[in-house]
Amino acid sequence: MPDDTEDQNQGAEDTQAQSMKVEVIEWLFRQHWPLGGSRPPGRMLVTRHEVAKGIAARNSKHPDARKLSVGNPANFLKDFIRKRTCNSNWPRSLKELNITARQVYGDENVLEFVSYQPGDTEPFPDRFDPLPNMQIIPFEALSIPLEARELGRPDEAWLIQVIVSQRLLHTHFAIVARDKDPRVQTLAHLQTSVKTQPEIDATFVANVTTTSDESVPTRLRVYVTCEAKQHNERILEHQIREQVGKAFELTAALEGGDAIGAVIPTVFQVVDYQSNDLTKTASKVRGIYLAQFGMITRSEFERLYRANLHDMPLEIQSRAIYQPFPPVRGISKLPPLRRARHTGSPPSQSDASPAN
Secondary structure: OOOHHHHHHHHHHHHHHHHHHHHHHHHHHHHHOOOOOOOOOOOEEEEHHHHHHHHHHHHHHOOOOOOOOOOOHHHHHHHHHOEOOHHHHOOHHHHHOOEEEEEOOOOOEEEEEEEOOOOOOOOOOOOOOOOOOOOEEEEEOOOOOHHHHHHOOOOHHHHHHHHHHOOHHHHHHHHHOOOOOOEEEEEEEEEEEEOOOOOEEEEEEEEEEEOOOOOOOEEEEEEEEEEEEOOOEOOOHHHHHHHHHHHHHHOOOOOHHHOOOEEEEEEEEEEEEEEEOOOOOEEEEEEEEEEEEOOEEHHHHHHHHOOOHHHOOOOEEEEEEEEEEOOOEOOEOOOOOOOOOOOOOOOOHHHHOOOO
């Protein structure tokens, strides 16, 4: 179960795995942009086959070292960039060229090497982290069974289960985002773990009023996507954009009163947050960071971003920290569970047999 020691151990394992991947990343990049050559025309896309080939090349170069697995090349980049150490471990040779990478989906593609965005000074900037002095909102966890609170796990499925059962997104739209445009009128949970590429951890449908296009409020049905992040994982902006594109694709066939006119992306992330508690004493709170991005209408998406998805701006419209009471394992900062001691001795005959 999660505690500081486990976080540190996991971080050490991630750092080791990332350092092993550096050679593979450089090898893959040089297949497109050879050392000393000029930038190639077109996109620098890398397929699953190429990733597997690069891993095999690295492993053969170090026969006595720990081997990188070739079992899941589709997550090769995701497993690298979701951790905070990705910037320090990114190959120096690519930094010197202002080259970063992002995940891509479909046609056996895994990643794409791209240039830094204008103004960026590192390959993977964290643009959407919590701000200082944010609002911390308590939420009740008494309605979660005690056994569930004690056995919760630090994974996306449990985080989403808590978010949905405790109606955190409803709370957020009703309280924190109540004066924003669009104004949410109703919100209903649709699905969890939508198995698309990329996967969407949860989806909702909202009825909203908006004045974004005209001075007179209009009503829209909006598809809300949710991305869940574990403690210490990064928010991946390309992943959010891909989810928006997938959401418009999934809902394109709905017509009439069921038509979806816009998408609102959201992110939930377990974070440690330095703030002041009710006693004005500085403390570190572990809770759920909720970031709600601005709405993208279908007409705007089709006109501007369908063919240029990663040009779509992402701006946080509202955010807050949510803290469960009582604490919930897998989300709150709690000591590790004590392991039961097993002697391995079978019960005696007198204990095993019913009394006469």
